[in-house]
Amino acid sequence: MNSTKINKNSIYLITAVASLGGLLFGYDTAVISGAVGALNDFFISDLSNDVVAASSAITEFKIIITLCTLAVIGLTASFILRFYKRSTAYAIITALVVLGGAFYYYQFLTLPPVLTENLKNSILGFMVSSALVGCIIGAAAGDRIANSIGRRNGLLLSAALFIISATGSAYPEVINIFFGSSLTSFIIYRIIGGIGVGLASMLAPLYIAEMAPANIRGKLVSCNQFAIVSGMLIVYFVNYFIVKGQSTEWINTDGWRFMFLSENIPATLFFLFLLFVPKTPRFQVMKGKETEASNILAKLNGPEKAQSILQEIKGSFNVKKAHWLTYGWTIVVIGILLSVFQQFVGINVVLYYAPEIFKGMGLGTDASMIQTIIVGAINMLFTILAIFTVDNYGRKKLMLIGSVVMAISMLGLGTVLYSQGSATMSLLLMLLYIAAFAMSWGPITWVLLSEIFPNKIKGVMAVAVAAQWLANLVVSWTFPMMNNNESLTQMFNHGFSYWIYGVMAVLSALFIWKFVPETKGKTLEEMEHLWQKNKTE
Structure with a gap:
């Protein structure tokens, strides 16, 4: 014991x-x-x-x-x-x-x-x-x-x-x-x-x-x-x-x-x-150091399991990789769009520019920083909640609910700013948006990306991840160009960019509803069969 x-x-x-x-x-x-x-x-x-x-x-x-x-x-x-x-x-x-x-x-x-x-x-x-x-x-x-x-x-x-x-x-x-x-x-x-x-x-x-x-x-x-x-x-x-x-x-x-x-x-x-x-057992086996790998496995899993796990690791290197288009373009496009929509709903604008956004609502430096801490706390708490509920409610349902709530929040925030409404309402809408994202598109996008790609074409995930960083760059780069533009500010009072993110949230909901399959409870083999079936139809 x-x-x-x-x-x-x-x-x-x-x-x-x-x-x-x-x-x-x-x-x-x-x-x-x-x-x-x-x-x-x-x-x-x-x-x-x-x-x-x-x-x-x-x-x-x-x-x-x-x-x-x-x-x-x-x-x-x-x-x-x-x-x-x-x-x-x-x-x-x-x-x-x-x-x-x-x-x-x-x-x-x-x-x-x-x-x-x-x-x-x-x-x-x-x-x-x-x-x-x-x-x-x-x-x-x-x-x-x-x-x-x-x-x-x-x-x-x-x-x-x-x-x-x-x-x-x-x-x-x-x-x-x-x-x-x-x-x-x-x-x-x-x-x-x-x-x-x-x-x-x-x-x-x-x-x-x-x-x-x-x-x-x-x-x-x-x-x-x-x-x-x-x-x-x-x-x-x-x-x-x-x-x-x-x-x-x-x-x-x-x-x-x-x-x-x-x-x-x-x-x-x-x-x-x-x-x-230590270095991982898989890397040690890859470099031909089976004794070192066995020692690590014995320490972490017990001597009785070490050898069987070692054999599984050695066997995994025999799995043949398939061409990235083995299952057609559908799975590739879905993976890329999951990553792109995760960023185009505007989450990193809030995370990167939160203090400046709150200052634009009329708050001082200290107050803006405190509101940013609240944003971070909500993000963390609802991410934890998502980790414990994703296997109970399913991926697709949580993603759909998240998209709808984010759309309401961003469209509402843009409207409040346009009409020069209260800073309190703006803050509440932003916190609602953060909670919705943290419960859905934040962690669950990564879950879906890890589940939709069969092992044979797991490398395609690199394309989706690269698309995610690129989309993040585009959104974060363009926000000041929209939010600080004098003409747009005079017309929409900083509300324009949030309407854009709200529309993206609506499109993300339609995308999830029409094209993304539910992966809850499905094995990787079942997902592989699903994509193979879709390709042949």
């Missing part, structure tokens, strides 16, 4: 360490929320008074966007090569590059170096969302890193990237090794942190899944999602205590630096703790 207890303690400790990757995922993506106004004041506001500096900043901005675009094109090309024969794939890639390149050149690169209102909002939006470019790169490279240096060492790399990003983002003008302005330096350091997030988002749940015994695997893997929303809530508290009682001038010059610098604490702990956890 004592042996079993020791095994469970080891498993829980290992899960806690790996879940720090999820916590840093949430921490890094949400830390920017408290600094948006300060970043705008520190990096962008003064450009309006300095034509030379503005011209230089615009040139560097164009270079960064071009490099990021090339990275996304490279990722897209790698996916196209997996879907089509090489001759067809190269033809499609060439066509996309030529047409997209021409549009990009004439619509963006040839713009004059003049700091217009829309360009200022675009630069601010990209500063906030630039980490997501790194997330796309990190997630895309995750599988290769997991299979080359291992799951644990990959997490060590992500921890190191978090530390570099946190320090560099806090002092971009001091630690500027990129031969550009401090604005460019800041963006690059945020992209480096994003690569860490992308790696952690893939490797942390993978590490837990490969270490955990089958009977408690689902519960332990769900700890990673809980850690993500916990990281967001923690950083909201951290940001609040940093700015509490401080002047706007201090926040704009020094306060925002401490927000980013604070990430060094969990990142350093994550790095140090990882040094004391």
